[in-house]
Amino acid sequence: MKILVTGIAGFIGSQLAKRLVERGDTVVGLDNFDGFYxxxxxxxxxxxxxxxxxxxxxxxxxxxxxxxILAGKQFDCAVHLAALAGVRPSIRAPWRYSHVNVVGTAHVAEALVAHGVERLIFASSSSVYGNNTLVPYQEAHRVDEPASPYAATKRAGELLLDTFFRLHGLSSTALRFFTVYGPRQRPEMAIHSFARSLELGQPLTLYGDGASSRDYTFIDDIIDGIVGAIERAPRGFRIYNLGGTNPVRLDELVKQLGIAFDKEPVIFREAQAPGDMLQTWADISRARDELGYAPKVLLPEGLRHFQQWLRGNIPW
Ligand SMILES: NC(=O)c1ccc[n+]([C@@H]2O[C@H](COP(=O)([O-])OP(=O)(O)OC[C@H]3O[C@@H](n4cnc5c(N)ncnc54)[C@H](O)[C@@H]3O)[C@@H](O)[C@H]2O)c1
Incomplete structure (x- = not known):
């Protein structure tokens, strides 16, 4: 297949492109090396x-x-991952997040329609569920109370693409990723920044009392899910949760990191940060039934892979 990947230089984009090249796909990638990191x-x-x-x-x-990029090239589909990611920074820069994540997504969708590309896979996020207390999250749950500008831009992207299907016939698959980790993870994300602190013998800054939880999902499982969507997603607009299905408390994550890195974590506590969700937990039945999605890597194993990668990539 001929596939356009936006955000290809990032964590998920570069891992996806590697898999697509291994599969024999023709990959064209776009990225502006945004200064987020x-x-x-x-x-x-x-x-x-x-x-x-x-x-x-x-x-x-x-x-x-x-x-x-698109003129006369006949792409089979585009995977649109380019975005400003991260919940906390979006609170300081809602205009920028809206511009890149919403206006940018509209540009991508318009250009695909104009050049006859019929399918788009869109990186959405578990953050759209806000502080919904009904867990595990299902795609049909309410998502009208996002807790951060970032979450609002991801929900807006979904809504835009739903509209684009009804107006222009562009089929879109929105994949709600749940806290992705593994080799090349973004440096500001919890696992990566905690791990660097551990390696440097510095204290880990923990927000809240340690009871918040995340459904951490290993990168290889996410890539399997994206490839499943490329191969099997139906025509029309459809949303899928891609999670690991095993929520882990923040204090348990820190304990597991200590084991993986063989270091004793020293913890510095801060108040719960505004915009942060208390929990995430994916119900993946729909992705399992329709995309064949079946996450395999549990946190201890995933952290071992991450540890090997981090130690093999000094300086960070
Ligand atoms: N990593 C996660 O846990 C997670 C969870 C939910 C959703 N997502 C979404 O998945 C996608 C990929 O996330 P990631 O963790 O790989 O982030 P990342 O920051 O590593 O990758 C995003 C890439 O997009 C590029 N980019 C940003 N603005 C751009 C622009 N205007 N034009 C072209 N390229 C631009 C960046 O330079 C970067 O390389 C994002 O849409 C993110 O919101 C990620």
Whole structure:
């Protein structure tokens, strides 16, 4: 298949592209090396891919760039991962998050329609569930109280794409990822930043009393889910949870990290941060039944893979 991947230099994008190249797909990637974290890290993510893909440095909010990539190329589908990610920073920059995540998604969808691409896979997020207390989260649950601008932009992206199907026939699959971790994880995410602190012998800053929980999902399982969506998602607009199905409390995560890194965590506590959810937990029945999604990697094993990667990639 011929597949466009936006956000290809990032954590999930570069891991997806690796898998697609291994499958024999033709991959074209777009990324603007946004300064959310170091360009050098993203260049490293891309390094092994470069000989096997066509890469364009550019911005999803720049329509002429999208037109140049898509014109006359006959893509089978696009996987749209480019976004400003992260809950807490979105509270300080709602305009930027809205611009990239909502306006950018509209640009991508418009350009796909204009150039006859019929299918889009969209990176949505478990954050759309807000502080819904009904767990595990199902796709049909209410998602009209997002707790952060980031979550609101992801829900807006879903709604836009639903509209694009009804108006223009662009089929879209929104995948709600649940806290993804593993090699190349974004440096500001909890597992990665805690692990660096452990390695440096520094205290770990924990927000809240340790009782919040996350449904951590290993990157290889997420990539299986995206590939499942590329191969099997139905026509129309459809949402799927991609989670690990085993929520873990924050204090348990820290304990498991201590075991994986063979270090005793020293903890510095801060109040619960605004915008943070108290829990996430995916019901994956729909993805299992319709996409063949079956997450395999439990946290202790996933943390061992992450530890090996982190130690093999110094300096970070
Ligand atoms: N990692 C997770 O746990 C998680 C959870 C839920 C949803 N998601 C979503 O999955 C997607 C990928 O997340 P990630 O963790 O790999 O993040 P990431 O920041 O590593 O990757 C995103 C990439 O998009 C690029 N980008 C940002 N703005 C752009 C623009 N205007 N034009 C072109 N490229 C741009 C960045 O440079 C980056 O390389 C995002 O949409 C994110 O919101 C991630």
């Amino acid at each position: 170091h360009r050098a890290t993203k260049e490293r993510n891309l390094a092994e891919l470069r000989p096997h893909i066509e890469f364009i440095e550019g911005d999803i909010t720049d329509r002429p760039t999208l037109d140049r």
